Amino acid sequence: MTVNNTHAITPQLIADHGINDEEYARILELTGREPTFTELGIWSAMWNEHCSYKSSKKWLKTLPTDGPRVVYGPGENAGVVDIGDGDVVVFKMESHNHPSFIEPYQGAATGVGGILRDVFTMGARPIAAMNALRFGAPDHEKTRHLVAGVVAGIGGYGNSFGVPTVGGEVNFHPRYNGNILVNAFAAGIARGDAIYISKAEGVGLPVVYLGAKTGRDGVGGATMASAEFDDSIDEKRPTVQVGDPFTEKCLLEACLELMATGAVIAIQDMGAAGLTCSAVEMGARGDLGIRLNLDDVPAREDSMTAYEMMLSESQERMLMVLRPEKEQEAKTIFVKWGLDFAVVGETTDDLRFRIQHQGQEVADLPIKELGDEAPEYDRPWVEPGTYSQQSPHLFAPPDDYNHALLKLLGSPNLSSRRWVWEQYDTMIQGNTLQLPGGDAGVVRVDGHATKALAFSSDVTPRYVEADPYEGGKQAVAECYRNLIATGSEPLAATDNLNFGNPEKPEIMGQFVAAVRGIGEACSSLGMPIVSGNVSLYNETNGEAILPTPTIGGVGLIDDQEKMARIGSADDRDVLFLIGTEGTHLARSIYQYEILEEESGPAPAVDLLMEKTRGDFVLAAIRSGYASACHDISDGGLAVALAEMCIASGIGATCTIDITYAHAALFGEDQSRYIIAVDDQWADMFAANSEGSGVSFARIGVVGGDRLVINEFVDLSVKDMKDAHEAWFPNFMGAGTVAQAAE
Amino acid sequence: MIAALTLVSGQQPLIAWHTDEELPACDLIVLPGGFSHGDYLRSGAIAARAPVMNAVRRAADSGVMILGVCNGFQMLTEAGLLPGALMRNAGLTFVCKEVRLQIANTDTAFTKYYDKDEVIRCPVAHHDGNYFADAQTLEEIEGNGQVVFRYAEGTNPNGSINDIAGIMNTKRNVLGMMPHPENLIEPAHGGTDGRRLFEAALKMVQSRAA
């Protein structure tokens, strides 16, 4: 059956594809004639913001991406970092914001699927996942439904695939009411000499399709907008993709098995803009042309057009270039794992991207230009304004410190996320050493006697909103701190930059400043950015989300015996504050929850001090001094102490020097930690701190079942725990059937 | 699970493929956890009908010891090797956490290193662990002492009837359990409460071989 795949290229059609006049002029020039309908789809897919990074590229180039351990930085499916002994860790973070808002379960599930594919496409076996989630206000009508669906979807995919989810973030803020964020992180381990990339090599080699069949899933929004495109399909097609974690699992095993045979020359997963993007990338990177015959593509539905096949975003698919002499061996593996596969084309020497379908050539485009000549914009931007510092006396103290602390512990943004992470398999693979609930998730390196990796995901959007530059720095610094707090050496990071409409100079200004801050922090703290993702246009009715540049960091633990945990303090341990007294209340959780305000400057990060203290804390943990450690972040010192008590089940009695009590207890000054030290080492530890020039204070002793801080706080660990644990289940409790639809 | 078996026994277990018609001669067959076939249709349902399960059934009949954990337990019930069924958790969500298990029967090859009514720590991680059996079956398995593990007071994570976490067949060579003892067998896991189960099974296997 022939299907109509020819449509007049009208200005409306061009606009529906998100292509502006200038871009279209360039397309005419590069195509050498008017593009066919399929070609227009291909150009739009390659040149949209998601694939081409046209608004962000200029700024991303400024990020530090190199370091002694970096094997592959940005540009590949995921970043690759050396962890010694010939092993590498491969990781990346990616957003699935929009799909998750439309269909939370499947949107989040396929987000997890996509990021796992990025990791194993490179030859790594996934060992850990995280998810950074931002939802609207808790009382917004959609929020509970979205939380339930997203969490179920992340678990549904990750659990079934068999990767432990070891960390993440959950925030609520009204600015996400119409635009939630779902950022998924995955990391895998591979041998350094067995990494695969997308660059094809060799002419006349088979291009092989592997995985699930192609359906109409997610075929570009443009088709949705113009129903007259195709009268043969009456039903409005869902743009939502459905995930199939079992197929993904088989795909993982098949890919790794295939790679071990030496059959793979190049491999690329089909993510956004599926076949188009993956094929162009393989060809363009390798200076080769690609010819595809769509009649050979395994299709799930009848009479799909070339346009639809080229733009389909069906999940769990891969494209690869194989050594012809290994084709048979490859087939055996595909059959064993029950996967569809087909030779769908070949590499050529003409640098053209040629598509055949039903005996017709439906596209013939210059492949390098598709891949590399995407427009790059220097969008106008304005430097964000800043706020002047505000002394603590400008903020009202609470009527009752006990009450205030309980309120913070039980607030939407500080309460325990147990309700979330207990829906994730955190232990599968048997290597998890630290579960969610501490500062970073820790997974040991299988097959290695002592080594482990730590993972943390961080950003404080309310800081970035107040000051994108400081907020960008803070995101990196907090991630660094969380890694340090477990006793890991921060190695590198991935970023997921979620912002509003870049065509607005203020939003672009946020982006530029945040990237500058991230870059400076990454340089100073020795955490190069090795992969990442940009998600722009997160706006509803003209209102943007809080700028949210999520940072996912990876740290290396040489000896898992020398780790610290949030809850491992013992009776009689001495508590030390690393850092100085809290002073900064603007943009704090205290201000938000108790004063019901959001104003003023973000806390600033002194990167040099951050590094000095980080080095010191890491050394203390590695030399076995620290029986427990926790960084001080949201909610300040009092919350950090409370969290340690809740985690260990043991109280503490603290006496601290105080200028302004509310600032000392709840101020969110940066670069601070609490360390618990066995009392027999406490004096020596103090002497060392003195010697290293790091500011510190001996603030208390662990013991009993209450947290006491001067005359201000006196609460039982049980009451704090109850407050901390109650909010999430209560919020989700009544009437949330996660997914009658699941 | 493979890592756990290797660690405790010092030997690499043999691995069978789902389409195998025969199993190698062995002393202990373990059906591990996971999401066989994505747990589509019902957890363990499709795997329970795989060719290899015929061989497992024959081995069970001939008295070979069989342990099914989590998805393995689901397969054993779906295959009819153990009574009852594992339904969706009462809370409907996947649950991954540590629970406490009461050893309800220590007179088995798997639990003889535990004390009667001892309560141990053990993680669970499942979506369909809500054990159900009709009244008559329940009475039988309770009466026969087939219930081997129960969730200790207040820790039933899934709504299982009579807090049942693990059961055996009447011949006492097939054990199915939802919790994951293999994830608590070395200090790095934060505890070793699960280890004795494997040590007991190993001991039994060795004494039979001797």
Place this chain on the structure above:
Amino acid sequence: MAEKTFKARVTVRLKNGVLDPQGKAIEGALDSLGFDGIESVRQGKVFDVEMQATSKAAAETTLADMCEKLLANTVIEDYSIMVG
């Protein structure tokens, strides 16, 4: 108006074109169990509902509302209602 008890059945199915991994897996399993001639299997859900309503029409309206709000995920699923 007096209320009566109605028994209804709501059937929820994936829309055409939406991938059905479960259906696909069942096809595979049936095939390997030796059932030939199976062309396709699609899996859906049924809800058997007993409810009070003043009339059949009122029950149908309520059920449709329940589908929109909870029982069906209308982004990927269609539903049909039968009040018996």
Place this chain on the structure above:
Amino acid sequence: MAEKTFKARVTVRLKNGVLDPQGKAIEGALDSLGFDGIESVRQGKVFDVEMQATSKAAAETTLADMCEKLLANTVIEDYSIMVG
């Protein structure tokens, strides 16, 4: 005998007396969404099958066999078959 394509619907439901956690949860959710008068909800599965068979009766026999062998867990579930 020549084969034809049949469309069938298999419905699998929990037996009476088997507790249905999903149905229960949906009852609760409907209640909190403000639907009154819901007496009970039980959730089941449907399978829409397209198959080749020589006759309707033959299709029914095959389908019953499929239910016994795979589609239903007869420890807890009943099934019914409709060939259209």
